[in-house]
Amino acid sequence: MPSTESILRTDNLSVYYGTKRAVTDVSLDVPSNQITAIIGPSGCGKSTLLRCFNRMNELIPTASTTGKVYFHGEDLYAEHVDPAEIRFQIGMVFQRPNPFPKSIFDNVAFGPKINGFKGDMAELVETSLVRAALWDEVKDRLNASALSLSGGQQQRLCIARTLAVKPQVILMDEPCSALDPIATLAIEEVMRELAEEYSIVIVTHNMQQAARVSHYTAFMMTEESRTGILAEYGESRQIFTNPRDERTEAYITGRFG
Amino acid sequence: MLRGDFDRSLMELQNGLLELGLLVEEAIVKSMDALERRDLTASFEVVKDDEHINRLRFKLEESSIDLIATQQPLAIDLRTLIAVLQIAVELERMGDYAEGIGKVSMIIGDEQVFEPIDDLKRMSNYGIEMLRRSLQAWVDRDVEAARQIWDDDDKVDSLYREVCRDLFSGMSREPKRIERSTHLLWVAHDLERIADRATNIAERVIFLVTGNTSPDKTDATGTG
Numbered sequence: 001m002p003s004t005e006s007i008l009r010t011d012n013l014s015v016y017y018g019t020k021r022a023v024t025d026v027s028l029d030v031p032s033n034q035i036t037a038i039i040g041p042s043g044c045g046k047s048t049l050l051r052c053f054n055r056m057n058e059l060i061p062t063a064s065t066t067g068k069v070y071f072h073g074e075d076l077y078a079e080h081v082d083p084a085e086i087r088f089q090i091g092m093v094f095q096r097p098n099p100f101p102k103s104i105f106d107n108v109a110f111g112p113k114i115n116g117f118k119g120d121m122a123e124l125v126e127t128s129l130v131r132a133a134l135w136d137e138v139k140d141r142l143n144a145s146a147l148s149l150s151g152g153q154q155q156r157l158c159i160a161r162t163l164a165v166k167p168q169v170i171l172m173d174e175p176c177s178a179l180d181p182i183a184t185l186a187i188e189e190v191m192r193e194l195a196e197e198y199s200i201v202i203v204t205h206n207m208q209q210a211a212r213v214s215h216y217t218a219f220m221m222t223e224e225s226r227t228g229i230l231a232e233y234g235e236s237r238q239i240f241t242n243p244r245d246e247r248t249e250a251y252i253t254g255r256f257g
Numbered sequence: 258m259l260r261g262d263f264d265r266s267l268m269e270l271q272n273g274l275l276e277l278g279l280l281v282e283e284a285i286v287k288s289m290d291a292l293e294r295r296d297l298t299a300s301f302e303v304v305k306d307d308e309h310i311n312r313l314r315f316k317l318e319e320s321s322i323d324l325i326a327t328q329q330p331l332a333i334d335l336r337t338l339i340a341v342l343q344i345a346v347e348l349e350r351m352g353d354y355a356e357g358i359g360k361v362s363m364i365i366g367d368e369q370v371f372e373p374i375d376d377l378k379r380m381s382n383y384g385i386e387m388l389r390r391s392l393q394a395w396v397d398r399d400v401e402a403a404r405q406i407w408d409d410d411d412k413v414d415s416l417y418r419e420v421c422r423d424l425f426s427g428m429s430r431e432p433k434r435i436e437r438s439t440h441l442l443w444v445a446h447d448l449e450r451i452a453d454r455a456t457n458i459a460e461r462v463i464f465l466v467t468g469n470t471s472p473d474k475t476d477a478t479g480t481g
Contacts, residue, residue: 208329240331242468252331254260 004031007169007199008053008076008090013067015048015057015228022048023228025067028218030169035191035200037214037236039207041251044220045228046203050171053201054090055083071169088115090169091162096178097154099146099161104129104138107146107157111165124164132160133190152183159190163198170194172202176209188213207252211240219248263328267337270320271395274341277313277348278392282385284310284355285451289381292362292444293374303359310352317345333465340465344395347454347461351388354447354454361440361447368437372427376420377441380448383413387455394462403459404472413452420445 008030015023023045030036030053038046051057052069055076069076076086088111099107108125117124125142129135134156138149146157155175162170172191176184191200191213204210210217217239219232232245243249250256258266284303291299321338324330330338387409394403424438424445463472 207331211331238468241335243332249332253334254263 004034006030007032007072008201009068009070009073010049010052011068011070013049013052013065013069015045015052016062016064016066017060018062021227023052023220024226026220026228026230028230028233030199030201031216032199033195033197034215035195035202035213036216036218037210038201038203038218038220039205039210039252040220040231041222041256042205043227044222046220047173048228049220050092050173050201050203053169053171054087054092056087056092058083088165089167090171091165091167092171092173093155093158093162093175095174097151097158099149099154099157101145101147103143104146104149104157105142108160108164111161115165125160128160128164129157131163131190131194132156133186133193134160150183152179152186155179155183155187156190159187159194163194167198169199169201172200174203174205177205184209207240211236219243219245219251221247221251223247258328263324263334266320266324267334270317270324270341271337273313273317273320274344274348275392275396277310277317277345278388280306280310280313281348281352281355282388284352285358285381285385285388288355288358288362289378292358292365292370293378295362295365295367295369297363297366300359300362304356304363307352307356310349314345314349314352318342321345336465336468340395340461343461344458347457351451351454354451357447358444361443365437365440370437370441373420373423373441376416376423377444377448380413380416380420380445381451383409383416384448384451384455387413387452388458391455391458391462394459395465398462398466400463400466403462406456406459410452410456413449417445417449 006029010026010028013023013026014021026049038049040046048057052065057063057065065077071086071090075081100110102110105125108128109121112121112124126135126139129138134153137153138144146154149157155178159170176187179187188209191202194200195215202210202214214236216234217236218230219239220228221231223229232239232243232248234244238244239248240252243252284306287299288303290296291303321342325338328334387406390402391406393399394406421442424442428435428438460472464470
């Protein structure tokens with residue numbers, strides 16, 4: 001378990017879609033200002049677990065959870081907690097870049113506007129784009145359509161859009177799977193820089209990416225009737241050079257999964 | 258490359274490592290026999306054949322680098338490749354010590370070698386035994402067997418000190434023995450280093466199994 005302070009924590013968390021259990025009894029500490037990777041074979045519940053961190057799973061009608069998720073030690077699923085508010089504090093970047101069919105500027109300004117942001121919007125947009133390492137490429141065409149950007153640029157725009165609402169945590173669901181290696185490296189560099197200020201949880205199929213970019217790695221898997229168990233969690237260095245659990249060893253060396 | 262092909266490549270690489278170990282063992286045995294029997298032809302062959310050992314080491318190195326570059330190995334695969342690279346260097350250096358003994362033998366020429374040839378032979382026997390056992394521990398992935406090799410290194414070290422003492426006292430008693438004794442000091446040093454290198458191989462076995470890069474003598478499980 002990470003030695004640094006945790007920002008998110010699950011306690012015996014299980015997630016069901018109808019009667020089918022997709023995540024089973026996961027207890028996991030997500031450390032502050034670190035990058036935590038979740039790896040595992042398809043269908044092992046990693047994206048489902050990720051969505052629990054900002055209550056996005058609630059948008060799926062049949063989904064239900066048991067167990068607890070804590071954000072700064074507070075029950076994230078308590079009745080008084082507003083999921084929309086939580087999703088600003090715990091933002092998400094998706095597999096495929098999904099900019100709005102609006103200008104680059106409006107994409108970044110969208111969240112703050114609906115949040116009632118009263119400050120200097122131009123400055124906020126610039127800061128967000130700088131942090132997402134996109135500013136230099138778009139500063140002369142902020143009014144151009146976001147859809148005119150390349151895939152890698154669109155994904156960085158989505159990161160800038162997430163940053164504009166000043167989140168504490170950024171969840172990333174395979175953010176590079178639709179990108180080429182150069183665009184992927186650009187996103188990874190952005191992630192490392194953002195980790196100084198934000199806590200990041202990334203779901204990735206790319207083990208080399210998890211090894212390159214993350215501080216901690218959680219390995220999830222499915223075992224007979226138990227779907228979505230957490231098999232091993234530790235420092236990425238240890239997981240990728242010397243995993244303690246033979247199931248992790250088998251998965252990361254390509255012997256199953 | 259499919260997983261099965263990768264497994265086969267890893268196996269071939271490890272077989273190559275054991276082949277290198279055998280060549281080195283033969284070189285050490287032959288160098289000491291030749292020294293004892295004053296067989297200069299055999300000594301010359303040891304010197305000349307070191308080339309084979311060097312070539313095989315570089316071949317293993319290239320194969321390891323290819324697999325690292327193309328397979329991006331992790332966990333046990335990564336540790337295996339790193340350990341093969343390191344052990345290949347240890348073995349190649351052991352081959353160099355055998356070559357060194359061959360060269361000393363050629364320098365001594367036709368002169369007979371008496372004392373302390375028995376102690377030197379004992380040192381080399383220990384070294385060869387340590388080499389065999391370290392490679393067996395590699396094959397068996399046996400941490401405990403690897404750890405025991407350290408104890409034998411202590412025996413070689415104390416024999417080395419004994420041989421040095423005898424040679425030094427012989428030199429001070431009989432100054433005309435200085436030149437030959439100095440040559441034999443080199444042999445003793447080479448043999449002491451062979452045992453050290455076998456100990457290094459044992460350490461790499463512990464690394465392979467446990468992931469611990471700097472195991473120490475008291476570290477039976479090597480966890481860390």
